[in-house]
Amino acid sequence: MGLSTEEIMQASLDLVGWEEVPDDSTVYVPGEGLETALVGIDLGSAEIQLAHREGFDLALAHHPAGGTARTAFTGVLDRGIELMTDHGVPENEAEAALSDLRDRLELGAHSANYRHDPSIAELLDQPYMNVHLAPDELGRRRFVEVAERMDDDASVGEFCGTLGGEIRELREAETDVELRLGEAGNDLGEVAVYHAAGTNGGASVARTFFEHGIDTVLYIHVGPGEASELREEFEGEGKNLVVTGHIASDAIGLNEYVDELESRGLSCTTVSGCGIGRD
Numbered sequence: 703m704g705l706s707t708e709e710i711m712q713a714s715l716d717l718v719g720w721e722e723v724p725d726d727s728t729v730y731v732p733g734e735g736l737e738t739a740l741v742g743i744d745l746g747s748a749e750i751q752l753a754h755r756e757g758f759d760l761a762l763a764h765h766p767a768g769g770t771a772r773t774a775f776t777g778v779l780d781r782g783i784e785l786m787t788d789h790g791v792p793e794n795e796a797e798a799a800l801s802d803l804r805d806r807l808e809l810g811a812h813s814a815n816y817r818h819d820p821s822i823a824e825l826l827d828q829p830y831m832n833v834h835l836a837p838d839e840l841g842r843r844r845f846v847e848v849a850e851r852m853d854d855d856a857s858v859g860e861f862c863g864t865l866g867g868e869i870r871e872l873r874e875a876e877t878d879v880e881l882r883l884g885e886a887g888n889d890l891g892e893v894a895v896y897h898a899a900g901t902n903g904g905a906s907v908a909r910t911f912f913e914h915g916i917d918t919v920l921y922i923h924v925g926p927g928e929a930s931e932l933r934e935e936f937e938g939e940g941k942n943l944v945v946t947g948h949i950a951s952d953a954i955g956l957n958e959y960v961d962e963l964e965s966r967g968l969s970c971t972t973v974s975g976c977g978i979g980r981d
């Protein structure tokens with residue numbers, strides 16, 4: 703009885719209909735016959751020890767914690783190219799919008815201690831893995847589904863209200879859905895949901911969308927410098943940046959994944975933001 707780490711990874715792929723494990727998701731310490739898991743958005747060395755001490759068969763994190771999920775992370779940025787070309791952005795411009803971000807993340811990944819957390823799990827022989835892109839894709843689909851249901855003449859304020867009202871994780875989180883660029887009364891117009899592409903696209907991806915006729919960009923988080931850059935450039939032009947809240951938004955896909963794992967017989971205990979808006 704119980705599941706292997708491979709089967710637990712496969713469950714995430716099954717939910718989104720993918721064949722291959724994304725570059726940002728990996729098994730650090732494999733295990734079999736797993737019946738209990740500690741599941742959290744961020745689980746590092748401290749939580750690995752907690753999982754070990756409390757007798758959890760598996761520590762299951764969302765954010766990459768080392769190994770190839772850290773060193774090869776920039777592979778998933780290519781998903782962002784697809785999200786842009788789907789909205790009519792030419793491929794070369796989509797690449798250009800991501801080139802700075804790709805450089806920064808590559809340098810960051812190269813300097814990071816990719817062994818820190820995995821090595822602690824190895825020392826304790828504690829099964830440990832992270833699953834990132836697939837749960838985010840579930841969250842992205844929820845946002846797209848809400849955007850597609852909005853009336854043609856809806857305002858961006860109404861969109862924020864619908865997201866925060868209908869999606870339980872957003873409703874119950876301590877963070878709100880925020881408008882970081884634009885006025886609530888602006889037309890919603892065409893919406894680009896940019897999520898499940900590694901990380902947010904910063905000012906450059908939002909700018910590229912705006913320059914190609916998209917009215918509203920949705921990120922789950924954005925840096926303060928990036929938001930002010932966009933406000934300087936686009937304030938008063940009817941463009942909008944909706945930010946749904948990082949942890950609340952990560953919880954959307956993770957909760958669905960946890961439900962699936964429980965239905966396959968893995969008993970999950972949620973911490974570190976996973977489980978917001980879930981019974």
Ligand SMILES: [Fe+2]
Pocket residue numbers: 764834838952
């Ligand atoms: Fe995420």
Ligand SMILES: [Fe+2]
Pocket residue numbers: 765948952
């Ligand atoms: Fe995240």
